[in-house]
Amino acid sequence: MSANQDLPLTGASTAAVGLVGSILLGLGALLVTVANLGAKARRKIS
């Protein structure tokens, strides 16, 4: 048997992590999209 399976999952900490995770995920997706736009622009030039 392993690891953290006895860890409860209640309350504000879970909600906070969900919120922070969503914001970071959104920001990450935005930055990846912008980086791809940069790569696209480079390929158009060269």
Added chain:
Amino acid sequence: MPEVLLTLSITVSSLVLLLIIGSFGYGFLRPAVGYQARHAARPPLYGPVRADQVAILIACRNGAATIAATVRAARATGSDVYLVSDASTDDTAELAAGAGAWVLPLTHNVGKPAALHTAYEAFELGRRYRAVAILDDDVVVAPDFVTAALAKMTDEVSIVVGHNATWWPPERRWNPWLAKRAYSYWMYQAVIRRIQSHFNVMNCISGSNSIYRTELLDVVLPTQPPYIVDDTYWVLETHRRNLGRVVYAPRALAHLQDPTNLRDWYRQNLRWMWGTFQGVIGHRVGRYATRFDYAYVLLILHWLLYVAGGPLTLWLIATAGPGLLPGLLFLLAGHGIWVGIAAWRLRHPQLPLFLPVIIVADLLYRVILVHALVKAIRQPTVDRCVWDSPARIAVGAKG
């Protein structure tokens, strides 16, 4: 206050803007990076596995109380069952053979991972089968365990994790530690494990009841795990070496024996979390730009907030004054909703009566997290992956 808000919003906006400009520049200067990463992350494709291509392997040391029931249940799945007796001094080998297992008795105690590897080689499981279910010696699987797990083993999958259910018999219906564990398993699998399985970011599997492709075992079994939890090492290696997806099979049911007293509960959780933190340190979680690392870092953030929430809860209770009773009721209600759903789903109507124990154990679990972290920092690896299991209860047939 308005000045603070204004400063904060300007700072955050500037930071985001800088990040956007930086990302565009990064993509412009290194246009190939994004494409490389996407292709490299694709797991290998394995072939399909039939039920008759699955073996069951059990490592056991002095498990006479439970081994016959475990082997009988494993045999009922229709798969061949192999057992390695790790220098047992009781009747383990005879009882397992009598229940229908092929038995390899070892004369020296080598520990579970080394015993599994010895048996895997001796029985030539890698050559004769396409997948191996590794079970603990006190686990009782359902007759359709293998077929239910194989339904989830698609070409990209290398590990299928079974569903844990605490063995909570009527004669032990008032044991608070079984109640706590039954609830925790339900909660963990209903939420975290399902989400992690969907995104292939599972950081922790059930070493007691999972099925592994032999291609994976050929790679991970020969290495002695440097952590106190062997399956933590296996799952981290699977992610790091990109050996395939790790998925959860909710219908592949296995009943587990769990601790029945505070001491055993604390020690088992401490070992699990010690192994978890060893894995975080040893496999440099958070140091790579992968989805797995991102999800794991979020989980660690959750642990941080969870631990900090313990003293905060106690402080709020201590300073509540006339608000103490409403505060306590609020705390009870928060847990009560989850416990109520668990009682319904697990068909254990007595579960809500354990609410105070669950809340206290929940506070205690934060101590375990800190204790395990300190232990992992002081001892980030182990020479031998050997431990004592909690006391087992002799079993008849489990439901």
